[in-house]
Amino acid sequence: MTSVRTRFAPSPTGYMHIGGMRTALFNWLWARKNGGQFILRIDDTDQQRNMDEALQPILEAFRWLGLDWDEGPDVGGDLGPYFQSMRRPLHTAALEKLLAAGLAYRDFEPAEDTRAQREAAEKEKRVYVSSRDSLQLTADQVAAKLAAGEPHVVRFLIPRDRRVSINDHIRGRVEWDCSLMVDPVIARADGSPLYNFATVVDDAHLRITHVIRAEEHLSNTPVQVLLHEALGNELPEFAHIPFVAAPGGKKKLSKRDIDKYRKSPAFQKLFKLGDEVLGRLGVDAGDQALSPVMVAYYREVGFLPAGVLNALARLGWSLDDETENMSLQTVQQNFSLERVVKGAASLDPDKLMSYQAYWMGQLSDQEKLDGCVRFLVKAGLIPEAPDADTIARVQTVVQLVADRLRVFGDILSMDEFFVTAEGLSYDEKEFQKRVVRPEDAVDLLQALRKRLAEQESFSADHLHDVVQQFVADQSLKFGQIAPALRLSVTGKAKGADLFPTLELLGRDECLLRLDRAVGRAESMKVV
C-alpha cells in the first residue's frame, strides 16, 4: 500500500484566497488522516517577476494556521524542485515523448485562424473541434517548417472515438464524450508548457495519489486523465470538492467581486469589522487592501487560527449530526472524503464569528492578554515595550471585557481605557440621545459628579452603592442615569461593567470626563 500523497498547488498571486485555503485544508487533512504526505507545489508557470513577494503571503497563511507541508518551498524534498517553472526539463521530456509516439502534434495553424473557426462554429451552433489541418503535413513539410522557424504550438491528440470517465470520491462516476473535445494546447509557441499539461506531469512525478481540488477543475479532468494515460502514468484518484461561495449566494467567492461584496448585506459584517480594526491599526487600505476573501485579513483583524480552521472545516464537511466546535486535531482524526457534501457552501460570517467566539472563550487569561497586548501595541494605544503597570492595566481590562472580546481587534474599540480624557471619542448619536436631549440629564450628571467627588473610596462595589443611593434620592430609575454616566465616561453606549470601569479609570479621570461631557452637552444645546 503506497502512502497517501496530496498536494496543493497555488499560483504565487500575492495573497492566499480563503476558499483556496479550504481546499488546501482538505488536502492536508486527508494526508494527515492517512499518515501520508502533504506537498506544496508552486505553480508559477506565468514567470512572475516578484516571485518571492508573491509567494510569502501564501506560505505565511499556512504557517499562521499551523498547516505544515512535508515537501515544498523552504523544506525541500526528494522529488523537487517544487516550483513548476523549475521543472521544465520534466515537462519537455514528457512533451517529446508524446510527440515521438504520435500522441501529440505540432500545430502550425495561426491562432487567428483557429479562433475564427471556433467563432464560426459557435455562430452556427455547431460543436467546435480542432481542424487538425497540420496533421495532414508530411514529415518533410513539418521538418521544413521547423527549419524555417515557423511558429507553432503543440496540441494533444484527443482520441475522439471514445469516452473518459472517472470515479470521483465526491461525485461518483462522471463521464465525458471525447468526440466533443478540442485538442488542447499543451505547449505554447515559445515551448513553455500549459497548466493542464504541467500539472499532469508534475502530479505523476510527485506521485500524488489523491487530487483533491475545487469543483471548477472538474472540466479539466478528462484532458488530464487522457494525458496521464498517454504518458503511461498511474492515474491518481480524484475528489472534486464544492467551491466556497460568497455569503448569501451560490457563486464562487472571488476577489474580483470585492466591491459587490462590500454592499452585500450578508457580507457587510466582516467588512465593517475589518474597517474598524484595520483603520485603528493604520493598515494600508490601498489597491491591495485586505479583504475577507484573503486569509491575511483574518489574521490582521485578530481572528484565531482555531476559529478560522473550524469554520473552514465545516464548510462542506461535517463530523456527524451535532458536533460543531472542533479543534484541528479533532477534525484531522475524523476527516473523511465520504462526508464531504456535493453542493457549494457559502461562507457565513455569522457562523464564522460564532466559531471564533467559542475558541476565544477557550483561551487562557494569559493567551488573551498576550493577544490584546499585541494589538494594543500595534495600534499605538500602549507603548512598544509596555511596563508592568500597563500590562496589569490591560489585564484588568481584558478580564473586564472578556465576554465581548470576539477577535483580538475588538480590544481596540475599548480604547476608553487607554486614552486620556482629551483623546476620548464619543458615539455622537448615542451622546445626543442620552446626554444632550434628555431635559434633566446634564443636571443629574452634575449632581452625581458632586456626589462621586465626595467619596473616599472609589471601588466598584462602593460606587455601585453610591449610585444606587443617588437614584433613590432623586426618585429615578437606574436606567435614567446609567446610560448617561456611561456615555460621559466612556463615550460609548455599550461596554464593560459600569462600576468596575469607573474604578479602573479612577476618581480624577472620571470626574474630568464628567466635566468634559457636561461642557460638551451644554455647548451642543446652545447650538
Add this chain to the structure above:
RNA sequence: GGCCCCAUCGUCUAGUCAGGCCUAGGACACUGGAUUUUCAUUCCAGUAACGGGGGUUCAAAUCCCCCUGGGGUCACCA
C-alpha cells in the same frame, strides 16, 4: 449556447449509497422569555426546509424518469 455539476429550515448541515426508527435532528442567525437594577454573557422557548410533476413500492427526503431552478467551465490563464 455546448459540456459537466448541484438541489433538505434565511445560512452551514444530519438523514439519501443499504426505503420504514423522519409528525425531518443539530448549529448559526432571528423572535420571545428568564437572569443581569447599565452593557454583554448565560439559560429556556419559538418561528423556519425535503423545488415541481410523474412513476416503483404496503411504505420515498431516501430508488427511477421528466421538468424547473442554481452553478462551474468552455484561453498559446492557473
